[in-house]
Amino acid sequence: MTGESPLVKRYQESRERAKGSNKSGPKSHVKFYAVLPEEISGRTTHYVGHPPTLTGGVDQRERMPGTRIMFLEELTDGGFLLVRFSGDGAFAGDTWHETTSDLKDMATWEFDRNIEWRPLPPSEDPVRFVLNSLNDSAQ
DSSP states (O other), X not given: OOSSOHHHHHXXXXXXXXXXXXXXXXXXXXXXEEXXXXXXOTTOOXXXXXXXXXXXXXXXXXXXXXXXXXXXXXEXXXXXXXXXXXXXXXXXXEEEESSHHHHHHHHHHHHTSOOXXXXXXXXXXXXXXXXXXXXXXXX
16 A cells, blocks of 8 residues: 555545544454455446535546455444455545445445455554455465
8 A cells, every 4th residue: 555645545544533542442343355356446436525516516526446455344333334445555435334244235236246255364454464465376
């Protein structure tokens, strides 16, 4: 993951906020990951920025990259996030889901394929862990 992308910076900032204070403990936990065979956009398009209806009809959004890596993140306040990253580790969007079943159904629908979810070992940086795994398996 490079620090140059504003999308990566946004994700890193949201992860810092999710850690919470020392009193409350972490507010989320990444539990599973999945890797697509190639980077694809799927049936949905994710953007950064407000839609044209909120910007006087001018589309100032930035389209997010396609997805290769996904994480299932459990929120302690309830619900789950489907967090997407490109093949080079750029943040590619996230969506909230009430249950893990809803999240997995969404991923299956969005990418039109069965998704193999794998348990994520404890890691400082889950994205780096998966990218390293991909690099190791490519060699």
